Amino acid sequence: MFEQLDDIVLHLHELETKIRESANNVRKQKHNFGLEEELVHALSPMKFDGGVGAVDAGVLAREVQGYDVVLTKTVGVNFVYNESKLVLANYYPSVSPTNKLHVQSSLNEHEILISRNLIRLNEEIKNAIELIERFKPEVVLIDGSLVPLPNDRPEEKSNLFDLYQELILNYKKLFATKSLIIGITKDSRSKRFVNSVGIDFANDTKLMNYLLNEDERSFAMAYSEKPTQITKDLENEIYCFYMRPLENDLPLRVEFLTKDFDKVASIVYSLSKISRSFAYPAALIEADLRAALNPLEMERFDRLNLTPLRRNNRPFR
Numbered sequence: 001m002f003e004q005l006d007d008i009v010l011h012l013h014e015l016e017t018k019i020r021e022s023a024n025n026v027r028k029q030k031h032n033f034g035l036e037e038e039l040v041h042a043l044s045p046m047k048f049d050g051g052v053g054a055v056d057a058g059v060l061a062r063e064v065q066g067y068d069v070v071l072t073k074t075v076g077v078n079f080v081y082n083e084s085k086l087v088l089a090n091y092y093p094s095v096s097p098t099n100k101l102h103v104q105s106s107l108n109e110h111e112i113l114i115s116r117n118l119i120r121l122n123e124e125i126k127n128a129i130e131l132i133e134r135f136k137p138e139v140v141l142i143d144g145s146l147v148p149l150p151n152d153r154p155e156e157k158s159n160l161f162d163l164y165q166e167l168i169l170n171y172k173k174l175f176a177t178k179s180l181i182i183g184i185t186k187d188s189r190s191k192r193f194v195n196s197v198g199i200d201f202a203n204d205t206k207l208m209n210y211l212l213n214e215d216e217r218s219f220a221m222a223y224s225e226k227p228t229q230i231t232k233d234l235e236n237e238i239y240c241f242y243m244r245p246l247e248n249d250l251p252l253r254v255e256f257l258t259k260d261f262d263k264v265a266s267i268v269y270s271l272s273k274i275s276r277s278f279a280y281p282a283a284l285i286e287a288d289l290r291a292a293l294n295p296l297e298m299e300r301f302d303r304l305n306l307t308p309l310r311r312n313n314r315p316f317r
Contacts, residue, residue, distance in 0.1 A: 146183030
């Protein structure tokens with residue numbers, strides 16, 4: 001076993017070296033798939049005035065015979081800044097909102113995962129729309145990707161397709177507001193960039209960790225090499241870039257709708273550079289903390305004594 005661990009450590013070390021060397025080579029080259037001429041751009045801070053909204057939803061789920069039960073807690077925050085100093089914090093619908101229980105039936109294993117994601121996204125996007133109506137923030141931040149992932153789209157014959165269509169309508173309402181909508185992913189697994197430069201042994205975040213220095217971003221790109229079915233459903237152009245506000249933290253993936261790339265970069269950069277080791281906007285951190293669910297909150301549902309899955313009810317364990 002220890003020999004295997006030694007081999008794994010050696011392999012990972014060699015892979016890190018390979019990724020670092022590849023990043024150095026990529027940085028020296030010209031690339032034609034970006035929406036800006038230069039691959040790397042310096043980040044500039046700005047004094048931010050106005051409201052920054054952020055939304056997040058906590059999720060717990062339990063699968064029993066015939067049903068999938070999802071518990072959600074969705075919180076929106078609105079941080080108001082004056083010259084980049086926080087002066088006011090509002091919450092929607094409240095600091096600690098009531099949890100919601102969602103029950104789906106007749107789903108197969110694949111649909112269960114899709115259902116949970118659709119429920120969470122619907123709760124977040126509806127909250128964002130209502131937050132904008134209430135507080136009218138200049139910027140609204142989404143935790144994670146700005147749009148549903150390809151695997152979140154159910155088949156049109158699925159019982160979940162109506163829920164998906166509801167979600168798409170909510171996204172369109174959100175995108176039609178006057179707020180600047182930005183999605184920020186901490187740990188992206190996207191391969192949008194590495195696929196375009198012909199690298200198959202790393203993901204974007206890993207490569208950007210060596211390619212970008214502190215206070216730099218990549219050029220902006222189209223969200224995907226080719227339009228996905230979801231981006232077609234949304235009828236919006238989505239753009240993205242990677243940025244590194246801090247040397248001691250991994251780059252962020254930033255997704256947005258506007259072609260004002262420098263404005264998006266300056267806003268996210270200024271809001272994220274709040275710690276020496278963790279680059280992330282304070283409003284999103286607060287929304288995440290407020291939306292967190294305690295696993296014990298599913299105990300009330302467990303007391304209903306619904307039929308558990310057989311694999312969770314083995315007498316010989």
